[in-house]
Amino acid sequence: MPFATLGLHPAFFEAIQALGYAAPTPVQTEAIPAVLRGTDVLAQAQTGSGKTAAYALPLLQRLWEHPMARGPHPVRTLVLVPTRELAQQVGDLLREVLRHLPRSTTDGPPPLKVAVVFGGVSINPQMMGLRGGADLVVATPGRLLDLVDSGALWLNKVQHLVLDEADRLLDLGFADELRAVLALLPARRQNLLLSATFPAEVQGLADALLRAPQRIQVPETAADLSRIEQHAYRVDTARRATLLRHLIDARGWRQTLVFVASQYAAEHLAFKLNRGGLSATAFHGGLTQGARREVLAGFKHGEADVLVTTDLAARGIDIAQLPVVVNFDLPRSAVDYVHRIGRTGRAGASGLAVSLVTAARLAHWQLIQKRQQLALPLEVVPGFEPTEADVPAAQDGDGNGGVKGKRPSKKDKLRAAAALAAHSNGPR
Ligand code: AMP
Numbered sequence: 284m285p286f287a288t289l290g291l292h293p294a295f296f297e298a299i300q301a302l303g304y305a306a307p308t309p310v311q312t313e314a315i316p317a318v319l320r321g322t323d324v325l326a327q328a329q330t331g332s333g334k335t336a337a338y339a340l341p342l343l344q345r346l347w348e349h350p351m352a353r354g355p356h357p358v359r360t361l362v363l364v365p366t367r368e369l370a371q372q373v374g375d376l377l378r379e380v381l382r383h384l385p386r387s388t389t390d391g392p393p394p395l396k397v398a399v400v401f402g403g404v405s406i407n408p409q410m411m412g413l414r415g416g417a418d419l420v421v422a423t424p425g426r427l428l429d430l431v432d433s434g435a436l437w438l439n440k441v442q443h444l445v446l447d448e449a450d451r452l453l454d455l456g457f458a459d460e461l462r463a464v465l466a467l468l469p470a471r472r473q474n475l476l477l478s479a480t481f482p483a484e485v486q487g488l489a490d491a492l493l494r495a496p497q498r499i500q501v502p503e504t505a506a507d508l509s510r511i512e513q514h515a516y517r518v519d520t521a522r523r524a525t526l527l528r529h530l531i532d533a534r535g536w537r538q539t540l541v542f543v544a545s546q547y548a549a550e551h552l553a554f555k556l557n558r559g560g561l562s563a564t565a566f567h568g569g570l571t572q573g574a575r576r577e578v579l580a581g582f583k584h585g586e587a588d589v590l591v592t593t594d595l596a597a598r599g600i601d602i603a604q605l606p607v608v609v610n611f612d613l614p615r616s617a618v619d620y621v622h623r624i625g626r627t628g629r630a631g632a633s634g635l636a637v638s639l640v641t642a643a644r645l646a647h648w649q650l651i652q653k654r655q656q657l658a659l660p661l662e663v664v665p666g667f668e669p670t671e672a673d674v675p676a677a678q679d680g681d682g683n684g685g686v687k688g689k690r691p692s693k694k695d696k697l698r699a700a701a702a703l704a705a706h707s708n709g710p711r
Pocket of ligand 1: 302303304305306308329330331332335
């Protein structure tokens with residue numbers, strides 16, 4: 284077991300095997316010994332790098348090796364995450380590992396307890412779940428503070444703090460909540476900060492938080508995305524849905540994650556795909572928490588072939604071996620492009636990322652490529668030859684494929700309809 288060389292206790296091997304991890308990923312190789320030593324860690328790592336287990340395994344071991352006496356479990360490890368989805372994923376991994384740890388004898392220390400708390404759902408079950416305390420709490424910052432305010436938990440015994448996806452925590456406006464949480468923690472503790480990117484605010488947070496951290500860098504640059512096969516298809520705006528359906532059918536894609544620019548577009552495209560005979564669901568921030576969980580679980584378990592989503596799913600969610608990602612609407616930035624396509628090709632598996640490029644977004648696509656040092660050829664799927672005229676860079680700007688003053692004219696539409704009719708018996 285190559286994990287053994289990192290200092291993990293043999294009691295954890297069964298769990299690692301059950302998770303299907305044959306060998307540690309690079310971030311795990313560096314982080315696990317550092318966390319076990321008690322060092323602060325600053326890791327540049329994306330979802331997909333194995334970052335969760337990189338801190339979850341050694342932190343659980345530290346708690347497991349130092350069991351508390353009977354009585355209420357004080358929070359000893361706090362993991363702060365930006366989204367409910369990530370909270371659930373981290374919680375699932377922790378519980379899976381705990382399930383495989385040797386059970387303590389009746390007179391031994393009580394088993395470790397994990398609690399996962401996040402906003403957008405009723406607070407009462409979470410309060411009940413915290414009765415008797417929890418050794419390890421995974422939380423979004425706002426709900427954590429609510430629970431502290433209502434006396435459901437205390438943070439004055441925290442020994443290990445993890446900020447997972449720190450850039451996203453700050454992006455989502457959690458800076459004030461973070462400050463409030465940090466003020467409740469004891470000064471002496473181990474701090475781990477993980478982030479995909481390091482803008483000035485994240486760097487500032489790291490400087491303020493960490494003492495002589497072990498620095499770990501697993502950058503996801505264009506070169507590191509080599510395991511993902513990337514394609515760009517030129518297509519007319521109005522024919523993207525038909526092309527997508529054609530690709531899904533013709534190439535037998537299963538579990539396709541499709542990114543669009545808005546909640547409305549997600550619903551609209553999912554509706555269209557369903558009407559076309561596929562099983563597609565929309566996933567976005569406008570859904571209730573319950574609906575989001577249900578949709579995601581359904582997609583993970585293969586109940587839907589297509590998940591049409593906004594950038595809500597671009598980071599954080601993890602679906603094992605997601606084979607295909609489609610940029611139906613192009614992402615806003617090159618960084619978002621990496622996050623989106625990084626949903627496939629996870630943990631060493633190969634993946635496919637397809638971007639649909641319309642005339643109006645051609646200049647934007649070229650910019651993304653330049654930033655990512657990519658030079659993908661623009662391909663055309665037979666039967667979907669574009670008819671729209673290219674739009675000069677300066678006019679490309681509505682973020683959604685259409686540009687004012689450059690919408691297809693009546694003549695363009697007639698031409699497109701004629702092309703559609705000509706190919707209606709074509710590719711399917
Ligand atoms: P994460 O970056 O933590 O979101 O993990 C991404 C995916 O990689 C998850 O599906 C993990 O189960 C998987 N994973 C993590 N570590 C390993 C490993 N050592 N070997 C194989 N898969 C792993």
